[in-house]
Amino acid sequence: MADLLECVPNFSEGRDRETIEAIGTAMQRNDVKTLDVQWDIDHNRSVYTLVGTRDAVVAAVFEGIKVATARIDLTKHTGAHPRLGATDVVPFIPLLDTTMDVAIEASRSLGERVASELRIPVYFYEESATRPERTNLEQIRRKGFEELREQIGVDENRMPDIGPPKTHPTAGAIVIGARRPLIAYNIYLNTTDVAIAQNIAKIIRHSSGGLRYVKAMGFAIPERGCVQVSMNLTHHQQTAIHTVFEIVKEAAAAYGVTVTESEVVGMTPAAALLDAAQRYLRMHHFRMEQVLELRLLEAEF
């Protein structure tokens, strides 16, 4: 199971059901599982969650990109979400004991096919970035396709990593890369004072002196009569979910406030929660191979 990857391609079509289905169908293979498909009419965007071994996932996503390139015309695309391409962004995420190198290889291999066979310019981001300023997706995307179309051949900073130095007439450009799994994690506090959530967010987030792999903001949740510390955990192996929980709980107590609930939004790797269970139960010598379902999964791939 040493090369199992998740891939979450984002396409700029969230309204035309036929195109959304055609892209999904193109990505179907016996050895690739589609775990999830979501689309958004306002964003005019669809997101697929695929899982399989490296070469299988790269081959599947390439077929999806071909269909998106044929069916989506970015010059006619409107939507709330910023985008550079018909296929906008393709992250690869290592699963289980797969290393980041495997995800980076997948991104390069897909990028090369896209550049040479489809003649679409490719930017590598996150762990696959070739320049430090391209680590961050927003710094590559900036104001989107319409701006890039003007600048790509003129501004050296906007040259693609591979592929032609001009946007594809209808499909724009594609951002491809490798990244760690991201956990969307929220903690609710039994107060209506949003300043408390904001102050705790400030304590916990990296940008203002907190934990290295935490992004955080504080929000009022009027419909629940409480506040929320809303976080992204970008490296749960290094900054554990239970460390985040304990610090937020302790900081809340200093305001006389209690954690009523926490939640993971969407999916999480099993290890993030199994690590929390180990910590809680003081299981200092636990091994992931002791989890029946993980052993089973290993036997499958």
Added chain:
Amino acid sequence: MADLLECVPNFSEGRDRETIEAIGTAMQRNDVKTLDVQWDIDHNRSVYTLVGTRDAVVAAVFEGIKVATARIDLTKHTGAHPRLGATDVVPFIPLLDTTMDVAIEASRSLGERVASELRIPVYFYEESATRPERTNLEQIRRKGFEELREQIGVDENRMPDIGPPKTHPTAGAIVIGARRPLIAYNIYLNTTDVAIAQNIAKIIRHSSGGLRYVKAMGFAIPERGCVQVSMNLTHHQQTAIHTVFEIVKEAAAAYGVTVTESEVVGMTPAAALLDAAQRYLRMHHFRMEQVLELRLLEAEF
């Protein structure tokens, strides 16, 4: 994945490597995974852990039983472990969202093939038992093959559930059934006073007024200079691992003693630890489908 089962057949051969391998090979199928094989020279016994859908596992185990019947002669078998048969006991355990009914069906289906095709008497135990006194394996096994051989045709209480009313000349009898997954769980305390571990075992175990699905004993662990509350959790969905942990921790504190570590011995279903993480992190609305690897596994079967 509604009929995924674990099966853990125990065979009375732990010394002859060729027989151990021949049984393992006979149980190999594309759609059945062997997660583990263990054998013990003193017990003269081998244990296989297989996983697959109901019919696939039943078919695989039947092939193993055929080989064990052909190769093991119980009249020449010696070993520390009590046994009734060349194939001694075959438990089926429901996995993930599989119901107990599916495991019971598997036990009946295997039992019928063993009785009719191999002419070996079969006893159903645990959830498959047809009489209350046959729930417990030890009450079926009693003093083993040599005793059963004398009593089977004479004593009505020892009549098999199906199959001939006499032991197979070399393969004896087989006990088959369905049971819940069992978690072997130990908690270590920083004291050398074994009486404390024994008293806490008494508090926590069902038989002396404790939690319904807990068996427990207290032991000294001289090589670690501490004591251990050693438990079997027989229904983790009903009596949760974290409930056990909290009660033992609280009882230990009353003696001025601390829990230094806990451990799961061998395998555990993911849900037992994910439930503990949810409790610890106060994730009151978490769903198992949010765990990436479990979704993946579901897509596989």
